[in-house]
Amino acid sequence: MLLGAALGAALLLAGSCHALQSVNRVGRYLYGADDGKRFYVKGISYQEQGLITGNDPTSFPEPGDFIDPLADSAGCQRDLPYLQQLGVNTIRVYSVNSSLNHDTCMSLLSKAGIYTIIDLSLPVNGSLDRVSPSWTTNLLNLYVETIEAFSKYDNVLAYNVGNEVAISNLTTVVGPFIKAAARDVKGTAYVALGLLLIKLGIFTLAYLKSKKFPQLVGYASVDAPDIWRLPFAQFLSCDNEATSIDIYGLNNYEWCGDSNFQAAYVGTENAFKTYNIPAYFSEFGCVKSPPRLWTEVQALFGPQMIDVWSGGLAFSYFPAFGGFGMVNISSDAKTVIVSDDFNRLKSQYALVNFTDNPTKSNAGTTNYSQCPAETPNFLASTKLPDTPNTNLCDCVLKSFSCLFTPQTPNYTYIVGDLLNYGCSQLGSLGGSCDTIASNGETGVYGSLAECDPTIKLSYVLSSYYEAYNRTPQSCNFSGNATINPSAPPTRTDAVKAAQSCLTATPASTFTPSSVPLPQPPGASTSSSISTSTRKGGATNNRVGLAGSEGIIGLGAFTLTSIIAGVWILL
The missing domain is CATH 1.20.58.1040 (Methane Monooxygenase Hydroxylase; Chain G, domain 1)
Structure with missing residues (x-):
């Protein structure tokens, strides 16, 4: 009786914290677990940008630090009414600190019906390195700590194991490491999901692993020529479910100014016509031809594209490098000043109506094809690195x-x-x-x-x-x-x-x-x-790489003679 009561109490505790239905992958589409309706990401990127270091050897600027927006209770309370004005159902956050408390923000967002897509990487040394990629114990532990911190919330839609790691055909060698990260995150996520119940001693790990992990595991890709972008996307979703991502994001900025589907999106639409897993625009909103009219919203959520794409996220709520951003925050951090950019997106999002097609019963299953072969423009091996130990x-x-x-x-x-x-x-x-x-x-x-x-x-x-x-x-x-x-x-x-x-x-x-x-x-x-x-x-x-100029901290060290053999562990 005591065990049964404890089990019931634990289940009640777990259930009482969840107001939003989970979103599941069926075939190549997303559906609500409870209502069975097709789910589309209608969202916005939500994170203040860290300091751009400008020292990336690939000339691809990256921030050197970050501000965790989901740990800023006052900021979430300030911004929530504006997110609701936009009518978004999802926000994307690029870096979070797992040691901080996120209860207030995640609760506010959940009550407002807003899901989160959370990138697991951190700036500088907390992400897969496009220059010298490896999948290591410190990265796996970092990713798992974030999953454990967010496993108690009902409004995590997906975790991204990387963002724009591959930026050219030469950097497609990161593919095996991305797949290894997806494999291991999916394998450990079962544990994170039931962390509370494990601590209570109610469920065994074997039981947890037998249950489907509701959050999706994804990757956000840079837009690039199809000659490597397409095989790279296919590689991330090939072979089998265990080593593939669940959802593919494309940071797409092809629609600029007063464009149209034929001019901006038809090529990308055709390229992904037969893609096997859910795909969405993980960023969109070109700034090359201002003002941003956001007319691409009607194409992205309209009949021309919903057979392939499941919505997207406008970039970005806060100001960002390159002239992006839709609001400004007052110097005392209490007031939001919206721009015309914000108001135009608000108007376009208000026109969106979700189409429940195909229905869940007609969505089919996910087919995992053979992985693409290596070519001079696609260099990823199908042999993945081991799970870090x-x-x-x-x-x-x-x-x-x-x-x-x-x-x-x-x-x-x-x-x-x-x-x-x-x-x-x-x-x-x-x-x-x-x-x-x-x-x-x-x-x-x-x-x-x-x-x-x-x-x-x-x-x-x-x-x-x-x-x-x-x-x-x-x-x-x-x-x-x-x-x-x-x-x-x-x-x-x-x-x-x-x-x-x-x-x-x-x-x-x-x-x-x-x-x-x-x-x-x-x-x-x-x-x-x-x-x-x-x-x-x-x-x-x-x-x-050879260090031709010496390094910090080794100025006094020189090799003058060799007394014994080098210890080589192969």
């Missing part, structure tokens, strides 16, 4: 003899440069960084490619230290490294300890690689340090 990485770290211990708490900005420099120097010794490398084109991933960048750096620093026969001064790096007093006593012992971690630590898709003994300089059969070599010779991975 924190236990494995922590275990191997204990075998390292020289550990990264940065002098500054803001060390994330120097890790990439340190890896860059260290790997170039290992290459000059006849060594390699293949152990920590990821190559999305060939589908080859090193034994430690899944580890946190700081653990990868400790591997590189230890390789230097071992090359100097563990002389104390060779593990300093201008104060950024410390000798590990608990490390195995010799290089041979360290390699054996690392091997035991690789072979003993369980992982669902992990296959350990061999760990050869250290080789003397010049004896290595591979001196390549590139971790993501593109066709045509362009190498774009920080881990594998």
Whole structure:
């Protein structure tokens, strides 16, 4: 009786927090779980822009920080009436802080019938890197923490595992990492959904995994030429459900000024005519021919496009880089000043009527086709990286003899440069960084490619230290490294300890690689340090690039002689 009462109370608690119906994917469309009606995203991007750093090596500007709008209770209360004036049913938020409280904002939005699409990535080091992509323990943990923080809310429509990570045909090598992120987020989301019930000890993990996770997992793509945009989209939804995204977003700005469907959208419409999963415009609203008339709204939600697209999100509520934005906020953060842009979108959104076609019973099922083959314009391997294993990485770290211990708490900005420099120097010794490398084109991933960048750096620093026969001064790096007093006593012992971690630590898709003994300089059969070599010779991975100008924190460190072999873990 007590167990039954506890179970009933838990279910009542879970149910009482949910007012909005979940939105499910059926075939290539979205439907309300309760009313069975077709669901369209009619929304707006909702996030103040962080500071643009302007130092992205791809010349693709990214913010260096962010403001979590869903943690700003006063801001949500201020903005909600204006979101309601627009008549939106969805907002998109690009970065959130899982450690903050979002109850007030999420509750207000839920009561207003507004869903959220939440991007899981964070600026700088909290997202998949288009220059040196890898899928690592720190990213997986970050994504899962966000899902756990938002799992209690009924108005999360979807989680995006990435936004515009691939921006050219050369960067399509990020595809395997996006799919791996989707695979692992979908696998862990079951746990996040039932976090409360797990803590109460009522349901087992096996039970939770047997239930369908209601939130969708998606990706938002940059608009680009079809020669790579289309196979990339097909790649993200190919093969099977477990490794595919559930919903595809396209940031589309083709309709500018007083345009029309034939001039702006017909090409994109035809390109995605047979796409197999729900698709929507994750951003729209060109500013090249002001004023923005928003007449594309009637096309996007009209009969010409609803067979393929499930609505879209106007960009953006707040001012953003490039001249976007529909409101301004007063200096005291209390008053909203709307623009003509806002009023025109409001008028266009008011004209939208959702068409329940096809009906849920006629939507069919999702068909997963064979993944597209690699071409010179599409470079993604179908071999995905393993699920990152924190236990494995922590275990191997204990075998390292020289550990990264940065002098500054803001060390994330120097890790990439340190890896860059260290790997170039290992290459000059006849060594390699293949152990920590990821190559999305060939589908080859090193034994430690899944580890946190700081653990990868400790591997590189230890390789230097071992090359100097563990002389104390060779593990300093201008104060950024410390000798590990608990490390195995010799290089041979360290390699054996690392091997035991690789072979003993369980992982669902992990296959350990061999760990050869250290080789003397010049004896290595591979001196390549590139971790993501593109066709045509362009190498774009920080881990594998040579550091020609030195790096922060290593000015005092030089290689003057080699006493012993480089410790190489392959």
